[in-house]
Amino acid sequence: MSETPWVGRSLRRREDERLLRGRGTYVGDVDLPGQLHAVFVRSPFAHAAIGGIDADAALALPGVVAVLTAADVPAGPLPPFLWDTPPEKLVSALRPHLRPCHPPLLADRPLYAGQAVAVVVAESRYVAEDAAELVVIDYDPLPPVATLERALAPDALVVHEGWDDNVAVRFVVAKGDVEGALADAAVVVRERFSTQRQAGIPMETRGAVATWDATGDGLTLWSATQNSHPLRRALSRVSGVPQERIRVIAPDVGGGFGIKGVLYPEDLLVGLLAMRLGRPVKWIEDRLEHMLSAVHAREQVHEIEVGLDAEGRIVAMRDHVLVDTGAYNPLGLVIPYNTIAHLMGPYRVPSFEATAEGVITTKTPTAPYRGAGRPEAVFAVERSLDLAARRLGIDPVELRLRNLVRPEEMAYDVGILYRDGEPLVLDGGDYPEVLRRAAELVGWDDVEIRERNGRLVGRGIGVYVEGTGIGPFEGAVVEVGDDGRVAVRTGACTQGQGHETVFAQVCADHLGVDAGAVDVVTGDTDGLEKGWGTVASRSAVVAGNAVAEAAGIVREQALHAAGELLEIAAADLTLTAGRVVPRDAPDRGVGLGEVARAAREQGSPLASTRYFEPGTVTWANGAHAAVVAVDPETGEVELLRYVVVHDCGREINPMIVDGQVHGGVAQGIGGALYEEILYDEEGQLLNGTLADYLVPTAEEVPVIELDRRETPSPLNALGLRGVGEGGAILPPAAIANAVEDALSGLGAVVRRTPLTPPYVRSLAVPDATHLRSSGEDEILRP
Amino acid sequence: MAPREIVVRVNGEEYRGSAEPRVTLVDFLRDELGLTGTHVGCEHGVCGACTILMDGRTVRSCLMLAVQAEGHELRTVEGLAPADGPLHPIQEAFSEKHGLQCGFCTPGFLMTVEELLRDDPDPSEETIRSRLSGNICRCTGYQNIVEAVRYAAELTREAAP
Ligand code: FES
Ligand code: FES
Numbered sequence: 001m002s003e004t005p006w007v008g009r010s011l012r013r014r015e016d017e018r019l020l021r022g023r024g025t026y027v028g029d030v031d032l033p034g035q036l037h038a039v040f041v042r043s044p045f046a047h048a049a050i051g052g053i054d055a056d057a058a059l060a061l062p063g064v065v066a067v068l069t070a071a072d073v074p075a076g077p078l079p080p081f082l083w084d085t086p087p088e089k090l091v092s093a094l095r096p097h098l099r100p101c102h103p104p105l106l107a108d109r110p111l112y113a114g115q116a117v118a119v120v121v122a123e124s125r126y127v128a129e130d131a132a133e134l135v136v137i138d139y140d141p142l143p144p145v146a147t148l149e150r151a152l153a154p155d156a157l158v159v160h161e162g163w164d165d166n167v168a169v170r171f172v173v174a175k176g177d178v179e180g181a182l183a184d185a186a187v188v189v190r191e192r193f194s195t196q197r198q199a200g201i202p203m204e205t206r207g208a209v210a211t212w213d214a215t216g217d218g219l220t221l222w223s224a225t226q227n228s229h230p231l232r233r234a235l236s237r238v239s240g241v242p243q244e245r246i247r248v249i250a251p252d253v254g255g256g257f258g259i260k261g262v263l264y265p266e267d268l269l270v271g272l273l274a275m276r277l278g279r280p281v282k283w284i285e286d287r288l289e290h291m292l293s294a295v296h297a298r299e300q301v302h303e304i305e306v307g308l309d310a311e312g313r314i315v316a317m318r319d320h321v322l323v324d325t326g327a328y329n330p331l332g333l334v335i336p337y338n339t340i341a342h343l344m345g346p347y348r349v350p351s352f353e354a355t356a357e358g359v360i361t362t363k364t365p366t367a368p369y370r371g372a373g374r375p376e377a378v379f380a381v382e383r384s385l386d387l388a389a390r391r392l393g394i395d396p397v398e399l400r401l402r403n404l405v406r407p408e409e410m411a412y413d414v415g416i417l418y419r420d421g422e423p424l425v426l427d428g429g430d431y432p433e434v435l436r437r438a439a440e441l442v443g444w445d446d447v448e449i450r451e452r453n454g455r456l457v458g459r460g461i462g463v464y465v466e467g468t469g470i471g472p473f474e475g476a477v478v479e480v481g482d483d484g485r486v487a488v489r490t491g492a493c494t495q496g497q498g499h500e501t502v503f504a505q506v507c508a509d510h511l512g513v514d515a516g517a518v519d520v521v522t523g524d525t526d527g528l529e530k531g532w533g534t535v536a537s538r539s540a541v542v543a544g545n546a547v548a549e550a551a552g553i554v555r556e557q558a559l560h561a562a563g564e565l566l567e568i569a570a571a572d573l574t575l576t577a578g579r580v581v582p583r584d585a586p587d588r589g590v591g592l593g594e595v596a597r598a599a600r601e602q603g604s605p606l607a608s609t610r611y612f613e614p615g616t617v618t619w620a621n622g623a624h625a626a627v628v629a630v631d632p633e634t635g636e637v638e639l640l641r642y643v644v645v646h647d648c649g650r651e652i653n654p655m656i657v658d659g660q661v662h663g664g665v666a667q668g669i670g671g672a673l674y675e676e677i678l679y680d681e682e683g684q685l686l687n688g689t690l691a692d693y694l695v696p697t698a699e700e701v702p703v704i705e706l707d708r709r710e711t712p713s714p715l716n717a718l719g720l721r722g723v724g725e726g727g728a729i730l731p732p733a734a735i736a737n738a739v740e741d742a743l744s745g746l747g748a749v750v751r752r753t754p755l756t757p758p759y760v761r762s763l764a765v766p767d768a769t770h771l772r773s774s775g776e777d778e779i780l781r782p
Numbered sequence: 783m784a785p786r787e788i789v790v791r792v793n794g795e796e797y798r799g800s801a802e803p804r805v806t807l808v809d810f811l812r813d814e815l816g817l818t819g820t821h822v823g824c825e826h827g828v829c830g831a832c833t834i835l836m837d838g839r840t841v842r843s844c845l846m847l848a849v850q851a852e853g854h855e856l857r858t859v860e861g862l863a864p865a866d867g868p869l870h871p872i873q874e875a876f877s878e879k880h881g882l883q884c885g886f887c888t889p890g891f892l893m894t895v896e897e898l899l900r901d902d903p904d905p906s907e908e909t910i911r912s913r914l915s916g917n918i919c920r921c922t923g924y925q926n927i928v929e930a931v932r933y934a935a936e937l938t939r940e941a942a943p
Contacts, residue, residue: 016877019885020869022819022859026886029818126804203823203831203886203920254821254886255920287824496884496921655880662923663883690828690918698914698924727923 006505006515007718010655014500014520015252024252027207027224032280035209036065038273039128040266041118041135042289043110046146046362046683047159050108050117051138058120058134063127066277067135069118070108073272077102079237081230081263082535083334089421090337096171099163101329103365105238105265105272109142111159111327112364113684114292119269121281144362144683148301148324151359159327159360168329169358173340175415176351181316185307187391189384194752195376195732197299197324197677198670200369201695202495204254205285206294208267210274218245221271224253226261227533228523229491234263235271246271250523256495257667258368259294261535262330291688296677297369299324300339302380308388312399316351319343319380323358323373326365333358335366337419338373338467343381344414346431346465346621347403352416362683368535370667370728374466382462382733383750386740396461396737397439404431404463411714418467422616426465429621429647429711435463437707438623438645455629457640458742462624462733467617468648468722469541469715474532476546478507478554480606484578484593486511486518488551491531492543493523497660497724502540502652503547506718510551511558512575513592530611537620537722540652545716546612553608561599561606562590618713620721622646624665624730630742635761637673637739639702642731647709649721657723658706664727666701671728672735674700676754739763790851792817793861801848807841808832810848811858819859819889823918830917833890834858840897859889862896871937872896872930881930883921891917895931903942904935 018024055067077100084100107115118135122128145151145159151166159166182188208223219241225231228248236243253260266283273281285294300323307316323336336356343354389399405412405426412426439445439461450457477489488507492499504518511518525531532542555575562580563570566588573580581589596606627641644661651657674694678686687693712719736750739760748763785800792815799814806825811817811834823831825844832844835857862870869877872895882888891914898905898913905913910931911924919927 012877013880015885016882017869019882019888020859020873020876020892021863022817022889024819024885026818026821028812028822031813031816031818125809126802201920202884203829203918204821204884205823253884254823255884257920284822287826287829496882496886498883659880659883659922659926662925663921664923666923667920689826690824691826695918695920697916697918698911698928701924704923704925 006508007652009505009653011501011505011515011653013498014504015498019252026204026252026254027209027222028284030209030222030251032209032211035280035282036121036123036277037125037128038270038281038283039120039125039132040116040289041120041132042114042293043107043117044113045110045139045141046113046144047142048110049140049142051140053118054136057136058131061127061131061134063123064120064131065123066121067118068106070104070106073105073269074238075104077104078263078265079234081234081330082227084332086333087421090417090419093417094171096169096333097167098169098332101160101168103265103328105269111362114289114364116265116293121273121277146361146363146679146681146683148322148359148361151361159362166360167357168325168360169333169336170356171333172353172355173416174353178316178318178351178353181351182305182307182318185315186310187388188305188307189387190305191384191387192301192303192751193380193383194301195298195379196753197296198369198675199291199296199677199693200257200259202255202257202259205287205290206260206264206266207284208270209280209282210271211280212275212278219271219275220247221267222249222251223267224260225250225267226256226493226495226535228493228525229531230533231263231267232525235268238268239272239275248525250493253493253495257370258372258535260495261533262295262367287690288688291693292685293364295367296326296364297366298376298671299366300376304380304384306384306388308392312392312394312402314347314349314403317343317349319354321354321356323356324361324366325358326361326363328365329358329360330365331367334368334419335373339377341416341418341424341467342374342377345378345381346405346463348405363679370664370725372536372725374464374729375668375671375732378462378464378729379733379736383736386737387749397435397444400435400463401432404435406432418617420470420616426619427714429619430709431463431621434621434645434647434709435623438625438643441645441705441707442625442627442641442643444625452629455631456742457627457629458738460626460734460737460741462730462737464729465619465621466537466726466729468537468620469614469618469720470536470538471614472532473611473613474539474542474546475528475530475609475611476543476550477528477609478511478547478550478607480554480558480592480596482593482597484517484591484596486513488518488520488547489524489528490522490543490547491528491533492539493534495534497539498653498656499539502656503544505652506544506547507551510548511555513578517578537724537726541618541716541720541722542612542614544652544720545718546610548718549610549612550608553610554606557599557606558592558595562595565590565595565598615715618715618721620646620648620723620726622726622730624734626734626738628735628738628742630739630760632764635757635759635764637755637760639669639735641705642702643705644727645707646726647711648723648726649713650710650719660723661706661727662704664725665704665731666696668728668731669701670696672732672753673755786849788848788852790854790856792856793858803847803849805848806844807846807848807851808843811843817858817860821886821889823887830890830894831887833893833917835893835897840894859892862892871941872934875930875934875937879926879930879933881922881927887917887919891919891927895934899935899938903939905931
């Protein structure tokens with residue numbers, strides 16, 4: 001090891017230089033000689049049958065090469081991708097109702113507005129767009145099923161053929177005697193909370209470029225994906241080309257947040273088109289089609305009951321969760337299970353019962369977006385606890401402290417299973433201390449409800465835990481070149497999280513080189529057999545530990561090889577800053593490059609591939625506090641302060657960790673105050689531009705006041721817990737709690753987000769019902 | 783429509799290319815001139831990813847046609863620092879303060895900040911946030927971008943004679 005470890009330093013990022021000079025390579029920058037351009041024709045109806053498609057006029061346009069419809073491409077649902085099938089242990093415990101439900105490549109019966117029904121390929125993007133307008137499609141509109149309420153009505157139209165209702169997934173998770181505990185509780189909060197449909201909005205849209213070399217390299221696909229190896233496997237399934245002859249490259253990717261972590265028909269079709277047409281094919285999604293056809297997220301309704309005793313201790317929790325899956329449910333029970341698994345959060349809850357249902361509607365499919373089911377759960381629970389605190393006359397911080405799992409109770413078995421089928425066991429952290437620190441930073445006891453220039457000021461707080469670093473595995477290759485430079489390859493793609501820097505830091509420590517001597521490549525299937533990808537706050541944990549293991553092995557190899565070279569026992573050597581030196585004669589060293597060459601010539605190069613398979617997830621935690629000013633006349637909410645205290649275990653690069661938290665919080669603020677995907681009754685998207693769908697700008701996001709605790713994870717050698725999603729989990733709850741606090745004199749109860757001016761005004765002026773926003777939905781229980 | 787010859791100066795060099803009158807300036811820069819540092823995030827003028835300088839002022843190159851740039855002086859991210867030289871102070875500040883993550887929005891921010899610091903070498907936080915509010919970044923939460931702008935202002939003032 002070098003004197004000061006590289007892990008723990010806020011090292012400047014290796015990737016910055018090229019990105020700042022405009023020399024990054026995003027998929028849109030991949031430009032192949034002779035490439036064609038694909039444009040998708042998308043259904044204008046939420047639900048329709050297609051009588052016929054006439055492509056003659058489109059094909060007659062000069063420059064148009066092909067028009068393909070569902071009849072021209074392999075039929076049936078897309079192949080498996082990630083977590084389609086839950087682990088056996090979970091299935092046998094839950095016995096869930098779960099119907100597989102993937103979209104086809106091209107639809108002959110579109111189930112949401114924006115679903116691809118045909119693809120046009122032409123010599124230029126402009127011509128392809130012209131031609132797409134000329135494709136004549138005979139649609140026979142069918143009734144839309146645009147809301148959960150309509151999808152669950154007894155006479156609902158069943159969207160998927162062969163099903164008897166619209167429920168794609170249903171299961172119950174329970175422990176203890178909820179009924180009895182609720183009956184004995186001093187206070188029971190019964191509420192319906194909902195979280196609105198949102199979009200992840202990576203600034204780079206989706207896109208793919210493919211080229212096919214039938215005799216040589218096979219199929220190469222560049223894609224703005226978070227999961228290059230799973231994409232290769234799926235592409236192999238639909239193309240019939242063996243995986244060894246397919247290379248998938250996720251180059252620089254302009255943000256993902258989960259939205260690029262699902263399998264999309266377009267990526268596969270670009271590959272198939274390149275094979276069929278014998279020329280490279282490029283597709284870059286525009287923003288309007290992104291809003292329509294990239295996955296949405298978060299649309300949930302909770303009917304929750306939380307019972308507490310007179311001292312404010314939780315005795316029971318019951319929840320019924322409805323998840324709007326949109327037209328398909330590609331990830332099985334991932335979202336509903338994540339939600340359920342995070343309801344009890346960091347609290348001791350003796351009895352628990354939660355029912356989850358994922359319901360099909362004729363809208364864009366929903367899938368994991370930063371937080372992936374957790375912000376929704378945390379919103380329902382943290383809101384309930386604030387209501388309970390008010391009814392019991394206990395301070396919200398104090399009430400939470402009475403219920404938080406204490407450090408001396410760790411490891412704490414919550415008594416249900418996690419999504420990976422393993423027991424859900426909280427594995428460390430000082431939750432009360434994190435909450436107290438957040439309260440202290442925000443000046444909890446000083447922030448009194450008061451008026452400020454006619455505005456009402458309120459404070460809100462909340463806590464969360466997050467299961468991070470889920471399996472099944474991630475791998476890493478570490479190799480030393482003759483020049484002494486170290487190459488690291490991993491399947492954990494990057495969309496801005498700084499993998500080139502953090503994995504270099506990890507490798508540097510475990511091998512004994514400078515971080516600057518390590519070159520990290522992510523997201524290229526070449527040179528690494530298996531990979532999973534960057535989703536679910538897992539890459540640092542899972543890929544990071546794989547890098548550490550592989551680097552440690554290469555270090556041993558190097559010491560051994562250098563021992564032979566220097567004729568000194570390996571045990572008497574050490575490797576530091578890229579040189580192998582005898583412990584007692586530091587001036588007699590030999591450079592790592594020289595060792596690598598000698599080792600290679602001996603037929604045993606310095607190289608190792610390791611796959612890290614975590615036993616289960618490791619738990620991060622945090623507390624957020626918000627101070628808001630609410631104008632009761634206009635309903636406008638201004639975020640005055642935002643405090644975050646979190647614990648993601650050991651931090652490889654604190655600067656990057658802070659950046660992850662800032663970004664997550666900003667997205668959470670968007671979900672709390674501004675962002676909502678709106679559909680009308682016909683299933684038509686109403687706000688499909690960035691002028692209508694409001695993401696926060698620099699004027700809306702306050703300075704985030706941040707503090708940390710570092711409780712190393714006992715579950716992996718590096719002591720890491722994941723952090724990618726954490727920042728996004730709490731803002732809706734913390735801000736809603738603050739807004740309700742500001743309006744507490746008016747008896748307002750916040751039941752949904754976003755807290756837009758019309759909604760907040762309806763809370764402040766209860767008779768202003770005409771101002772209630774669309775989300776005041778009356779969802780019926782089935 | 784038939785392509786037209788277009789001559790523009792970009793980053794101090796003369797470029798000739800041809801484009802149909804309907805081709806946007808950002809497509810022309812990227813596809814015809816190969817200057818792919820300028821990005822497209824929305825194509826409807828909201829996100830600011832495509833921001834470049836035309837005759838020293840910021841423009842959204844997705845909202846302009848290439849033919850409208852004929853005869854004008856353009857500056858893109860590729861022109862901020864000399865190709866083999868050190869980073870421009872704004873670029874240096876963005877790296878030092880971790881003002882970029884995925885980097886997709888970054889070129890647009892850099893050009894916006896270039897204009898801002900010329901107008902106001904010592905901007906307040908309020909001014910910075912207001913001037914950046916036409917550029918969307920989905921990764922950073924803006925905090926480190928704001929810090930980077932302040933640091934860039936410092937570096938620029940120090941460098942000035
Ligand atoms: S691409 Fe021009 S403003 Fe978004
Ligand atoms: S750094 Fe990714 S959008 Fe700004």
